[in-house]
Amino acid sequence: MWQEERYELNDGHFLPKIGLGTFQVRGAQGVNQILNAIQSGYRLIDTSTNYDSEGAVGEAIRQSGLPRSAFYVTTKLPGQYHHFDDALKIIEESLLRLRLDYLDLYLIHWPLPKRDNYIEAWQALIEAKKRGLVRSIGVSNFEKAHLDKIIKATGVVPAVNQNEIHPYWPQKDLVAINHKYNILTEAWSPLGRGNQAELSEATIKILAEKYNKNNGQIIIKWLLQRGILPVVKSASPQNQRANLNVFDFQLTSDDMKQLDQLGRADGRVDNQDPKTYEEFV
Template sequence: MGNQEQYLLNDGHLIPKIGLGTFQIRGYEGVEQILTAIQSGYRLLDTSTNYDSEGAVGEAIRRSGIPRSQFFVTTKLPGKYHHFDDALKIIEESLLRMGLSYVDLYLIHWPLPKRDNYVEAWQALIEAKKRGFVRSIGVSNFEEEHLEKIIKATGVTPAVNQNEIHPYWPQENLVKTNQKYGILTEAWSPLGRGSHELEEPVIKELAVKYGKNTGQIILRWQLDRGILPIAKAVSPEHQRKNIDLFDFSLASEEIKQITALEKTDGRVDNQDPNEYEEFE
């Protein structure tokens, strides 16, 4: 998958160490933005049924001239389709929208524990993998109790858990939980939202030290913690910078300094996975 370094998932598949997020990237303009990212070297493309960008991702892959096998495509299950049959149908629908015969990684987008159908949703993902619709299966925004419940119910451990992780919300305990189960942690909103984290003095000092921008320092902090950041960027310059992370690494003390920026109210939109009712 290009020249990127890769992580090995617990099911034996390889995944690039950084991905392009496509939230709010859609339509023909979105196709062009994804194409520029592909040209910059991105091969992991992260979408979701709820992002309405699946079509743009599929079209960009076709227009790129690069074989499908070189890409790692992720999409996600919306909360309204957590029942078994509904989940399988919407997975098929995602494949139709993208014009692909399979996706590399399929995630349950949110656990929605108030509704408590996520075990059934996980069973549907296991079935989708058996049918060849998806190669790896995982979850997003799952806390330890949610992970324990699906693993105990099915005996199948997710390959990935995609969580909100950035300097104001580093999620040290959850990252350790994922590691305990052999689950790769992905980070959504890895730079936070807005520019506050990019302006933190410690991060600015490290940017000067390493000759990088502050966004690159934060993304490297994610990688040095064994996390895969899903970074959204629409400008070609930002796309290129966000992927240019593999010629340096942070010292352990520097990693701790960034992690220490944690805030008790650090979530970007106060989306607590135990309370959040997804896009409703």
């Protein structure tokens, strides 16, 4: 089964190679969407305090009938809680909303360098791991300068760095930096947040026809062959299943090069630059 396809983290824990995104997945409808995904085979579920979806994730896990140990749950620290004590409290709040005893992975959502409290936030995540609240800790939207600062300050290397990565924004240099530190790269908005121009690129369409796959499956495979874990959001059960059906073919090196060349200087989906971006809360 595809769930046996896993990445090993630098702390010895493992994650399935594809995750389910839950941005704007809320309420009873959200619970049903997540349940459909679980039934399709997803076991890594990615949420955030900022998404307002932690409750739906926890409820779907309970309704699934599967044991807690079957799941890998990720959530994230909002920007307003970067101070040490605040961060620990909000981690506990996430556990209460999810109704779980521990988190498999906890990430700092954004570095917010203008506020410059992300080292303190990272120290809080280290403490949360020591207390058994989380099993693995990492970051999201961190670039080299941010990674260097937290590693120098604490000696602790993140297990994961979740970044915006898709064909228009391939992040080749950052992925190489993560690899140098033995940090697993995860991709948020791997399908360009539904950008039809990106999904309909001729290169992608030609490869989809070549392998009898859809355009999204080609992008997901491109990420996997780069050693990246895509976190994919889909409300449709059909698309949820299709996004997992990518382990029966292999892109050639020439295919990969063609996809790599789709990158654009203006490729970000919402122009969110981690060097300047200030989170909305």
